[in-house]
Amino acid sequence: MVTLIPNEVTKRFGPLFSQKFLVMVDEQSGRAEILEQCRARGPIEWDAMNRKRAGGAVEGCSVEGTSMVISAKLGRHPVNFGAAAGEIGGQALEAVEVSGDEVITSWAGIAGAGVGVAACLPQAPGVIRAEYPSEEDLKIGGARTNRVRIVSPMYEKICIGIDDTDTKTEGATWVMALKCAGACTIPGVEFLNMRLIQLNPAVPTKTTNCVGSALNFAVRPDKVQALLDFVRAYVEQNTFSKDTGIAYHRGIGFSRDSPAFAEVKQEIMTVDRAEEAAREMGITFIDTNGRKGRIGALGAVLWGNRGIEAAGLYGEHL
Template sequence: MQILTPEELREKFKDPWIAPYKKIITMVDNDLVEIVEYHPCISGSHWMIYQYPRTSKLVIKAKRDGNRHIYLTKTGKTRISLKASLNAAGIEEVTVIGDEVKVVHAGLAGAGVGAAMCRGMADGVKRVELYDLGGGSKIGRAAVITPKLEKVIIGIDDTDTKDEGATWTLAHNIGVELSKEGFEYLDHLIVQLYPQNPYKTQNCVSVALTFAVKPKTKKELIEKIIRKLEEKTLSDKTSIAVFNGILIPRELRKYSIMAKKKLVTIDEAEKVARKVGVQLIEITGAQGQIGALAAIGLSDDVEEAVKVYQK
């Protein structure tokens, strides 16, 4: 076994068939680990999304967004039986040790190169344990070690007025600012709410921003978002909602779909938030809590998020 940092790996292996992943992030929530990988290819990377759930029982589900892979996994170890074409790549182990996450990948031929060298060269990787290099017809196996992070989803609503502003762009720009300040800004999702809402400015949408953070920096992230919104919002109804975790509670998703179909009250939003453990924070007013909470509930379902329901 060889233990190498990404820098050492890049220096040692310069073969033309190695295409480094751009970045790898791992977020932990009890016995669940969400792995986010930025693949060097775009549509070509979908092959991995098909293979991994077929091959490994540790992979609960997998999806692709552009060149970004998102694997929801459970911790543990499993034996995988690699078969060319049918089950060519998968995960053998997902372990959380202290402040690190260890994921053991295995694959045949090119998938083995991806398991060992390509992932090991990615940003976000602390080190890689190379067991078998792969390539040709050989098996490649490697453990990719990354920092243990946590997932934080921030719902934002009511930052504009009927005359100016746009919540979706303001929220995104705040996410970009925070990424420059060291926070991992993962996603931005627009959630369509009830079109007949009499309080809307126009399109009636709210926004969910997703971050991967070190456990000790969650409070700092929230405080920075509050300050930035206090400085930039144009509305006297601005609020945020804060959720820490990987799986969206069913009760919260149910609330979000309701908020797309009918008018919801602040009391209803507060009741659901208490039940599912979401923190509601007024920035300039309480009205925004309704949409901010609804944004979180559909932050993992882009198709449902943008859907419009009409009477």
């Protein structure tokens, strides 16, 4: 086996195009999410289609701009791998495995896709080291097949929902949420994205638009409490409202469905019902007042990773 750190990979192959590599793990559900960023959209789109076709540990891929998120299952899985045709992919994710506080992802690629996994990904920020089975796997290009194990820090995924930080005359929850994310500089915490969640506009006690905000973070396990403490303190120090709600979910996706997904967008939900639904879905409130903002905070967490439809009325699609 040949082991190289990212600087050694760059020295060997020259600087390439991967700009970020990050793996989040939910061991309880046996799932992982892999975030990659590239300098250009084309390689990301090609990789996503080929990895999905190849199967293995990949369950799904989504692309936004020059970034890709892979939904994966933990463990080692057989792949359909070879030159791109039919049911075969030119690039594959063979395994996602946890080792202590590290994650090992195993990759295979042929021809240009081999350059991607052997030379490009291993030099991305976020990689600790790359392990090549043999020197042959370091010969890239042409019709060769390359394999590599990429080792990176293990992160968890945290979704935090915030609502009711404004009044009829002051504030905007989405503005505070984004400022909060920008102010968070805790080592081991990576801000992923923010989403605005349209809640039921018929709620009589809303301010104006009835919109909650979700913040998604990748977090090293030993930094989870520090993140939650920071967000709670920031929001409660800067809110204009006495009804602010803050909730969070730790993990990748939910293990079950719930009527609450529709209720927060279609019905007049009570705080008691929001708290009941939160218990059912493994969502925890961390605000200190237990007021009506918990309803929107729950909705933000429920919809915080469900795509662009989160921003629409229930049933709306682009």
